[in-house]
Amino acid sequence: MSDRLTIAVPRGALMREALDLLDTLGIDTSEVRSNDRKLLFEDVGIITMRPSDVPTYVEAGAADVGITGKDVLMEQPEREVYELLDLGFGRCLMVLASVAGDDAGAEALRRLGVMRVATKYRRIASQHFERTGRQVELVEVKGSVELAPLTGMVDAIVDLTATGTTLRENGLVIREEIAVTTARLIANPVAHKLKAAAIDAMVEKLRAA
Numbered sequence: 001m002s003d004r005l006t007i008a009v010p011r012g013a014l015m016r017e018a019l020d021l022l023d024t025l026g027i028d029t030s031e032v033r034s035n036d037r038k039l040l041f042e043d044v045g046i047i048t049m050r051p052s053d054v055p056t057y058v059e060a061g062a063a064d065v066g067i068t069g070k071d072v073l074m075e076q077p078e079r080e081v082y083e084l085l086d087l088g089f090g091r092c093l094m095v096l097a098s099v100a101g102d103d104a105g106a107e108a109l110r111r112l113g114v115m116r117v118a119t120k121y122r123r124i125a126s127q128h129f130e131r132t133g134r135q136v137e138l139v140e141v142k143g144s145v146e147l148a149p150l151t152g153m154v155d156a157i158v159d160l161t162a163t164g165t166t167l168r169e170n171g172l173v174i175r176e177e178i179a180v181t182t183a184r185l186i187a188n189p190v191a192h193k194l195k196a197a198a199i200d201a202m203v204e205k206l207r208a209a
């Protein structure tokens with residue numbers, strides 16, 4: 001079996017830094033950088049996709065290794081992939097946030113009683129409320145989660161924040177910090193055995209980088 005690795009690279013917020021890291025391994029990422037629409041780059045062993053699809057391709061063995069956010073891995077705990085390395089970039093906080101100045105609402109978040117919370121991260125949110133012994137009714141939205149409490153649809157949101165700009169621009173404040181998330185290197189368990197030398201070498205080089 002060839003020891004050449006196929007690497008799943010996330011498009012979007014994590015892409016540039018993921019490609020910068022692959023450059024340090026001597027992989028030529030220039031074609032990937034210059035092409036927004038093409039998804040498979042066979043010559044350099046790179047496939048690109050949404051970050052939430054990376055564990056799916058890696059679990060299936062369509063990619064040997066992949067890069068995605070810790071938030072994605074927390075949200076998909078059933079995926080059979082190995083988490084090999086914290087890559088350090090793409091640092092975000094997963095938070096519970098609600099409307100600034102709403103002190104009665106903030107107090108309600110701490111008390112018993114069912115709270116309505118909008119999120120893209122159903123697993124992470126329900127675990128957080130379970131761990132802290134509170135009841136929650138989750139409203140699943142696909143994006144721009146910050147809108148939901150502004151319309152009165154929910155009491156709070158569980159979402160990622162990086163610079164804090166989106167929360168601030170929408171008059172929301174952090175009430176609780178749930179987790180710190182960064183980009184991770186993951187591997188297919190079978191590839192991890194059959195291509196051990198190549199994957200170990202990659203991990204060593206990335207650690208050094």
Ligand SMILES: Nc1ncnc2c1ncn2[C@@H]1O[C@H](COP(=O)(O)OP(=O)(O)OP(=O)(O)O)[C@@H](O)[C@H]1O
Nearest residue numbers: 011012013014050051052053069070071090160162
């Ligand atoms: N400022 C940021 N906001 C949100 N996510 C970020 C940020 N910086 C890094 N990330 C990471 O990037 C990932 C999301 O990237 P992006 O927002 O580009 O994708 P997306 O369109 O939400 O994709 P998907 O639909 O797969 O979740 C998150 O999982 C997180 O790990």
Ligand SMILES: O=P(O)(O)OC[C@H]1O[C@H](OP(=O)(O)OP(=O)(O)O)[C@H](O)[C@@H]1O
Nearest residue numbers: 143144145159160161162163164165166
């Ligand atoms: O703290 P900031 O630097 O402002 O970043 C946080 C924002 O970025 C993410 O949204 P994204 O751009 O991925 O869009 P989405 O809301 O559609 O998920 C996240 O969901 C926040 O909305």
